[in-house]
Structures are given as structure tokens and as C-alpha cells.
Amino acid sequence: MLSLELSRISVSYPGLLSPVLDIPSLAIAAGSRIAVTGASGSGKSTLVSILTGLERCAAGGSIRWGDADIAGMSERGRDRWRGAHIGLIMQDFHLFPGLSAVDNILLPARLSRAMKPGDPDRALMLLYAVGLCRADQKIETMSRGEMQRVAIARALLRKPGVLIADEPTASLDSESGDAVARLLIDLSVSNESTLIVVSHDPRLTGQLDRRITLSAGRVASDRAHREKAA
Amino acid sequence: MTRFILADLRRLWAGSLVIVLLIAFATALGVAVTLQERALRLGSARAADRFDLVVGAPGSETQLLLSSVFLQPSPLPLMPGNVLGKLAADPRVAWAAPVGFGDSFSGYPIVGTSTALTTNLSALKEGRVFSKAGEAVIGAGVTLPLGYEVKPTHGLAALGGETHTELAYRITGRMAATGTSWDRAILVPIQSVWNLHGMGGHADEHDHAAEAHHAEDPGHEDHAGGHGHGHVDPDAPLDENWTAEAPGLPAILVKPKTIADAYKLRQDYRGNGTLAVFPGEVLTNLYATLGDAKRVLSAVAVGAQILVAAAVLMVTVMHIGQRRRQIGALRAFGAPQSAVLAIVWLELFILIALGILFGFAIGYGAAMMLSAMFSGESGIVLPVGFIRDDLKSVAAIVLFSAMLALAPALLAYRQSPAAALRA
Ligand SMILES: Nc1ncnc2c1ncn2[C@@H]1O[C@H](COP(=O)(O)OP(=O)(O)OP(=O)(O)O)[C@@H](O)[C@H]1O
Ligand SMILES: [Mg+2]
Numbered sequence: 001m002l003s004l005e006l007s008r009i010s011v012s013y014p015g016l017l018s019p020v021l022d023i024p025s026l027a028i029a030a031g032s033r034i035a036v037t038g039a040s041g042s043g044k045s046t047l048v049s050i051l052t053g054l055e056r057c058a059a060g061g062s063i064r065w066g067d068a069d070i071a072g073m074s075e076r077g078r079d080r081w082r083g084a085h086i087g088l089i090m091q092d093f094h095l096f097p098g099l100s101a102v103d104n105i106l107l108p109a110r111l112s113r114a115m116k117p118g119d120p121d122r123a124l125m126l127l128y129a130v131g132l133c134r135a136d137q138k139i140e141t142m143s144r145g146e147m148q149r150v151a152i153a154r155a156l157l158r159k160p161g162v163l164i165a166d167e168p169t170a171s172l173d174s175e176s177g178d179a180v181a182r183l184l185i186d187l188s189v190s191n192e193s194t195l196i197v198v199s200h201d202p203r204l205t206g207q208l209d210r211r212i213t214l215s216a217g218r219v220a221s222d223r224a225h226r227e228k229a230a
Numbered sequence: 231m232t233r234f235i236l237a238d239l240r241r242l243w244a245g246s247l248v249i250v251l252l253i254a255f256a257t258a259l260g261v262a263v264t265l266q267e268r269a270l271r272l273g274s275a276r277a278a279d280r281f282d283l284v285v286g287a288p289g290s291e292t293q294l295l296l297s298s299v300f301l302q303p304s305p306l307p308l309m310p311g312n313v314l315g316k317l318a319a320d321p322r323v324a325w326a327a328p329v330g331f332g333d334s335f336s337g338y339p340i341v342g343t344s345t346a347l348t349t350n351l352s353a354l355k356e357g358r359v360f361s362k363a364g365e366a367v368i369g370a371g372v373t374l375p376l377g378y379e380v381k382p383t384h385g386l387a388a389l390g391g392e393t394h395t396e397l398a399y400r401i402t403g404r405m406a407a408t409g410t411s412w413d414r415a416i417l418v419p420i421q422s423v424w425n426l427h428g429m430g431g432h433a434d435e436h437d438h439a440a441e442a443h444h445a446e447d448p449g450h451e452d453h454a455g456g457h458g459h460g461h462v463d464p465d466a467p468l469d470e471n472w473t474a475e476a477p478g479l480p481a482i483l484v485k486p487k488t489i490a491d492a493y494k495l496r497q498d499y500r501g502n503g504t505l506a507v508f509p510g511e512v513l514t515n516l517y518a519t520l521g522d523a524k525r526v527l528s529a530v531a532v533g534a535q536i537l538v539a540a541a542v543l544m545v546t547v548m549h550i551g552q553r554r555r556q557i558g559a560l561r562a563f564g565a566p567q568s569a570v571l572a573i574v575w576l577e578l579f580i581l582i583a584l585g586i587l588f589g590f591a592i593g594y595g596a597a598m599m600l601s602a603m604f605s606g607e608s609g610i611v612l613p614v615g616f617i618r619d620d621l622k623s624v625a626a627i628v629l630f631s632a633m634l635a636l637a638p639a640l641l642a643y644r645q646s647p648a649a650a651l652r653a
Contacts, residue, residue: 054562054648075643076567083564094559094651098237111231111565111573154563 001192002085002161003030005064009057011046011217021046021057021217030066030161033188033195035205038214044198045091047214048166051196052086053078065162083112087155087193089165089184093147095139095154101127102135105154119157126153130183145176152183156191163193169201178203231569235577242552250585252541257589257627258596260534265597265614267527271517273601273612274300277410278509280351283484283492285313288505295512298329298481300608301339301411306331308478309504315472317484317499318346322491325350328472329481330423333382338372340382340399340416342423344470347483348405351412357403363422364464366399371413371609376401380416382426397426397464414609419468424477535627538589542582542631549578550638557642558650567643574639575632582631586624 006026012019021043028034038044049055050063053070057063063071065085070078082088095104105123109115127135130149139150148168155163165184169177181204188195199205206225213221239246278299286294287309296302317326327350330342348359348367357376360367366380374380379398399418407413484506486492492508499506553574560570594614601612642650 049646049648052562054651055646075646079561079564079647080566082562083566086564088562090562090651094562096234096237096556096559098241099234103233107234108563108565111234111560111569113566113569 001030001194002066004028004051004162004194005062006050007062007064009050009061009063011043011050011055011057019058019217021050023047023219026212026219026222028194028196031192031194032210033185033208034197035208035211036196036198036214037200037205037211038220042214043217044214045166046217048164048196048198051162052088052164053082080112083108084114084158085161087158087160087163089148089151089155089163089168091167091170093151095147095150097140098138100136100138101132101142101150101153104139104150105157108154109158114158123153123157126156129153129187131179145172145180148172148176148180149183152180152187156187156193159191160193162196163188163191164196166198167200168197169199169204174203177201181207231573235573235580238573238577239580246581249541249545249581250588252545253538253582253585254588254592256534256537256541257586258592260531260538261590261593262596262600263527263531263534264620265593265616266600266612267531268617269597269601269612269614270604273409273610275510275513276613277610278513280408280410280412281483281509282486283495283506284481284509285309285317285484285499285504285506286481287478287503291505291507291512292516294481294505294507295509295516297331298483299411299509300610301331301341301415303331303339306480308480311472311476311478313499313504314476314479314482317482318472320495322487322495324485324487326482326484328420328476328479329483330420331480332423332427333384335380335382335416338368338414338416340366340380340418340423341412342420343417343483344420345468346470348403348417350485352406352408354403355406357401359403360417360419361402361468362464363419363425363466363468364397364399365402365419367403367405367417368401369405369413369415369417369609370407371605372404372416374401374416376404382418397422400464409611411609421466421469538586538627539630541585542634545581546578546634546637549574550641553638554642554650557639558647561642561647562651570642571636571639574642575635578635578638579632582635583628586627586631590624 004027006023008025009021009023010019011021036044036047046055050057053063053073057071061071062069068081070081073081096107099107102120102123105126106115106119109119124135127133127150130153132146132149132153139147142150148171152165152168155165163184168184169180172180181201184195184197184204185207195208197204197208205211208225210222210224212219278295281299284294284298286298287307289307293304293306297304297306314326314328317323320326325346327344327347328342331339333340345359348354354367355370357367368374378401380401381393381398383393399416399422401416405413405417484495486495496506496508557570557574560573594616597614601614605611
């Protein structure tokens with residue numbers, strides 16, 4: 001579990017008058033489950049990129065996960081840190097076609113040479129946990145709901161301290177959406193990960209502890225939910 | 231990682247195949263041109279190597295070489311017949327053999343010569359050397375059986391020469407392969423050639439002059455029917471005591487006893503109605519004058535190499551475009567730069583290396599085929615082979631593509647993964 005402290009975060013693009021993301025400070029406690037919502041274009045995906053180090057923020061900002069400030073890391077350093085600490089689930093999965101479900105789950109660990117002896121078994125266990133049983137099925141033959149589950153299993157393989165998902169249910173029908181939402185919450189609990197989910201989906205956001213709403217790159221509201229049954 | 235690369239290549243197999251073929255053909259062109267040019271140079275040099283010294287009448291050295299060594303029909307002036315006797319008796323000469331052209335049989339040149347040549351050029355593989363006017367020895371590349379009767383055609387049959395009816399040569403022996411044009415020759419006693427063309431020992435001065443004068447026409451068609459064909463007795467014994475009255479000769483092949491003798495003989499037989507040449511030297515001069523042709527070939531080869539480089543570059547650029555998202559995704563999931571570099575580099579380099587490998591195989595095959603075709607037609611063996619320097623050019627090409635293949639992966643680190651994923 002990792003806690004987060006953001007300070008003086010600002011992201012601007014040339015040609016735009018105001019920054020697409022402007023957050024003077026924000027703190028998230030370790031182990032909490034956060035929903036991020038907001039209108040389209042309000043900067044949610046940009047926030048995810050900043051939190052995961054996929055994008056740099058303007059000089060002076062700091063992104064402190066636990067003891068590490070990833071704003072000060074090099075590109076390569078951030079890649080490495082992300083692989084070890086963040087389970088990332090993106091809206092369009094970014095799974096690798098041509099490989100089987102289980103190979104996709106293991107690929108990041110393999111490429112980072114961070115495979116542990118138990119990992120293949122853990123991959124099968126995770127696959128089972130997300131409700132898939134054909135480990136050798138090629139990824140491109142799977143339905144979108146199944147692909148999203150593989151993506152979740154992949155994100156969890158290295159027991160990340162944080163699980164971050166960008167619109168994980170957006171491209172799924174309501175039934176698979178519900179299932180994926182439940183999975184994310186259950187698995188983040190059982191894996192003891194901090195969970196940050198970007199979503200418009202009330203069935204998903206309604207189950208989380210705290211909801212941050214963005215508007216034009218700023219935090220418009222930040223509310224703790226009623227105590228939910230964990 | 232290997233699995234990832236293989237899966238990727240399999241997924242994009244059609245594009246990969248095109249890339250491999252593109253590079254393969256460009257490489258093959260360069261390889262074939264280089265190999266063929268070298269084979270031609272080596273092969274002709276080796277073919278000329280068998281003949282130390284050629285003596286002919288003053289005229290073009292190149293033509294003397296082409297006619298006597300490579301048996302290309304070309305108009306040669308004649309030198310006086312007594313030169314042969316003089317050379318044969320010279321103590322510095324191991325052997326000297328006359329060469330007389332004019333007839334052919336189904337595309338094989340019939341060359342009049344003496345037993346000095348048939349016994350010395352190479353060992354006999356089967357049969358025996360001719361011993362009568364109506365007998366012949368064939369080169370290793372002549373596909374006729376021993377005992378076969380060869381009816382000479384005046385000039386080249388392809389040019390519509392008439393067939394001699396006065397004499398048929400019976401094949402009595404076959405020589406071992408020499409790798410020269412002589413492998414395709416039918417060797418007969420030169421007396422028979424002289425007699426057949428009415429130039430017997432008591433030389434007909436008029437015909438002799440005509441022969442020399444119209445020498446630019448190896449087929450002699452212009453006086454076909456007009457020139458007196460002498461009667462030849464196929465059982466007449468050989469007479470190789472060359473007298474001063476021997477008819478004019480286009481060329482004499484000479485084997486000097488020592489190198490020093492060779493230089494002295496060449497000195498002595500330049501001027502006074504004769505021209506002595508070292509075939510190797512003439513060939514060298516020939517290559518020098520053919521320098522332009524060679525430059526054209528080299529330009530083609532260089533062009534092909536540029537084509538390879540362009541192909542590799544194009545492939546790289548395409549690769550960068552295709553891979554940006556994939557590289558972004560790999561990075562997003564924490565793949566270290568070394569792994570990303572290795573994947574992108576290997577995928578591209580495997581394709582390029584495969585292309586180059588196939589290219590060399592295709593180029594080598596093409597050069598072999600061309601050489602085989604050329605050997606079949608000329609008898610000259612063109613040795614197709616790689617030399618040590620080829621390794622250097624291969625290394626250069628491979629190094630160049632290896633560096634180029636790094637570009638997509640290195641460029642990928644100039645942008646954030648987020649930007650790459652948006653691509
Ligand atoms: N590279 C860029 N150049 C210019 N503007 C950009 C760039 N990337 C993002 N933006 C802008 O930043 C703003 C925020 O984008 P972002 O993707 O974070 O929105 P979002 O909240 O995720 O929206 P959605 O709900 O549609 O996914 C948008 O207005 C977008 O146009
Ligand atoms: Mg978004």
C-alpha cells in the first residue's frame with residue numbers, strides 16, 4: 001500500500017491558455033479507494049498519466065508515492081518504478097496480440113527480469129480470480145470484457161502498492177461492467193493496494209470511499225463517501 | 231521476449247515478408263553483379279594461364295588472344311608458314327603447336343593443330359591422339375562419343391556455311407577438362423584443315439593471299455564454291471615435320487622451357503612479320519581498356535547497395551511509425567529500456583539480416599547460373615566465389631543496418647509513454 005502526496009502539479013500544452021491540469025495539493029491515504037470523475041476533457045486521463053509517471057509535470061511539482069518522488073526521476077527510472085509499484089489498467093487495455101492470456105499477464109515481469117518462481121502460478125491464480133479459465137487462449141480471440149479481465153490480472157501480478165484504472169468499464173456492457181467493478185474492489189482489498197479509478201460509472205464510483213471531481217483541470221469537489229461495507 | 235518477438239513477427243508476417251524480400255532482392259543484385267564480374271575476370275585469366283606465349287602475324291594483340299586462346303572466330307592475318315618450323319626447332323621451346331580455324335561442327339569449333347598440343351594441353355581422358363589425317367580429338371566439353379564421324383561445316387553452321395563432303399573426322403580421343411575454351415573444341419590435324427581448304431604443302435599462292443586478304447571473314451563464304459577444295463585421304467599419315475613451305479598460319483601456341491626463355495622468345499618474335507604476346511598481359515591490358523565497362527558494373531553494384539540502404543531506411547521509418555504505440559505500451563507496463571531496445575532492434579534486425587542472407591544466397595545462385603550458362607557456351611569455367619574482402623562488405627552492411635535498427639527504439643525515448651500511447 002502506498003500513500004500519495006501531490007503538490008504544485010501543473011500540466012500545460014503549447015497553444016492552450018490555461019493548464020489542462022492544475023492541482024496545488026492533494027493527499028491520498030495508503031489503502032484508500034478513490035474515484036475520480038469529471039466531464040470529458042476535464043483532465044482525468046492527464047491526472048492518471050501524472051500519477052503513474054507516464055507524463056511529466058511542470059518543474060516545481062512533486063509526486064510523492066510513499067517515500068519516492070517520481071517527479072524527480074529520469075524517464076527510465078520512472079518506467080522501472082512504475083513497473084514495480086503501479087498496477088495500471090488502461091481504457092484500451094494495451095494487451096499484446098499474438099500472446100496467450102497468461103503470457104500477457106507475465107510479459108511485464110519477464111521483460112523487467114523480475115520474474116519470481118511463483119509468478120506463473122500466481123498468474124493462473126489471478127486469471128482464475130478474474131473468472132477466466134482458458135489460460136492459453138490467444139488474446140486477440142477474446143471478447144472486450146475478457147480482455148479487460150486479463151488487463152486487471154496483469155496489473156495485479158507484481159503485487160503493486162497502487163492499482164490505477166482509467167475508465168475500466170467504459171467499453172463494457174453493464175453486466176461485464178458490474179463484474180469488473182466488483183473485481184477491482186475485491187482484488188485491491190485482497191492485494192492490499194491503494195485503488196484509484198477514473199470513471200463516470202456510478203455503479204463503480206458509488207462503491208468507493210472518496211470521490212474527487214475534476215473540472216477544467218482543477219479539483220472541483222472532494223468528498224468522502226458514506227462508510228461503505230468492505 | 232523471444233516469444234513476444236516471434237508472436238509479433240507472425241502477426242505481421244505479410245509485411246515482414248515484403249521487407250525481407252525487398253532487402254533480399256536489392257542485396258542479390260549487388261552480390262550477383264560483384265560475383266559475376268569477379269568470375270569473368272578470374273575465369274578468363276585462368277583460361278589464358280594455360281597458354282604461355284602466342285605467336286601470330288602483326289595485328290591486333292587482342293584479336294590474336296581472343297582467337298587462339300578463347301577460340302572466338304575473328305579475322306586474323308596469317309604469318310608465313312616457316313615460323314612454325316623455326317619455333318619447333320628452337321631449343322628454348324618445349325613445344326609449339328599451330329592453330330588453324332575455319333570449320334565447325336554443331337557449334338563446336340574445329341581447330342587444326344598438331345599432336346604437340348593434344349598431348350601437352352592436358353592428358354587424354356579416353357582414347358588416343360589423332361594419328362591420321364581423318365582423325366580427331368575432342369575437348370572434355372564436347373558431347374560426342376568416341377568413334378563418331380564429324381563432318382566439318384565451313385565457317386559456322388549458324389551462318390549458313392556449307393558442309394564439307396570431302397572428309398569426315400573420326401573421333402579417337404577425348405581430353406581431360408582444362409577449364410578453357412578448348413574444352414569445346416574438336417581438334418584435328420592441321421594438315422587436314424590445310425588440304426580441305428586447298429592450302430596443301432605446295433601452297434596455292436593465290437588462295438593463300440586471298441585467305442590473308444579476306445581474313446576478316448572467318449567463314450570465307452565469299453569464295454565458297456570458288457576456292458579449290460583439295461581431296462583429303464583420311465588414312466594419310468600425319469606429317470609434323472614443319473617445312474618452310476607450310477601454308478600461312480593465324481597463330482602458334484608456344485610453351486617456352488623457362489620464364490627467361492619466354493621473355494627472350496617474345497622479344498625475338500616481335501617484328502619480322504610476327505607478333506608474340508603473353509596472353510595474361512594482353513588480358514590485363516584488355517581489362518584496363520574495359521575499365522569503363524567495369525566501372526558501369528561497379529556503379530550498378532553500388533546502386534544496388536544504395537537500394538539496400540534505402541530499403542533498410544524505409545523499413546526503419548515504417549517500423550518507427552508502427553511501433554510507437556507498442557513501445558509506449560511496453561514502457562507503460564514497466565519494461566526497462568534495455569528490453570524495449572532489444573525487442574525493437576531484434577525484430578528489425580532479424581528481418582534485415584534474413585533479407586541480406588537470402589540476398590546473398592539468391593545472388594550466389596544467380597551468379598552460378600550465369601556462369602554455368604557462359605561455360606556451356608564458351609567452355610571457359612567462371613569460378614563464382616566469395617573472397618575475404620566480401621566479409622568486410624557484409625560486415626559493413628550488417629553494421630549499418632544494426633545501427634539503423636537501433637533508431638526506432640532510441641527515438642522512442644525522446645517522448646513520454648503517454649504521448650506514444652496517444653499516437
Ligand atoms: N498533447 C496534447 N496537446 C494539447 N492538448 C491536450 C493534449 N493532451 C491532452 N490535451 C487536452 O487536455 C485536456 C484533458 O484531457 P484528458 O485526456 O485528461 O481528458 P479526460 O478528462 O480524460 O477526458 P475523457 O473523459 O474524454 O477521457 C483535453 O482538453 C485535451 O484536449
Ligand atoms: Mg480520459
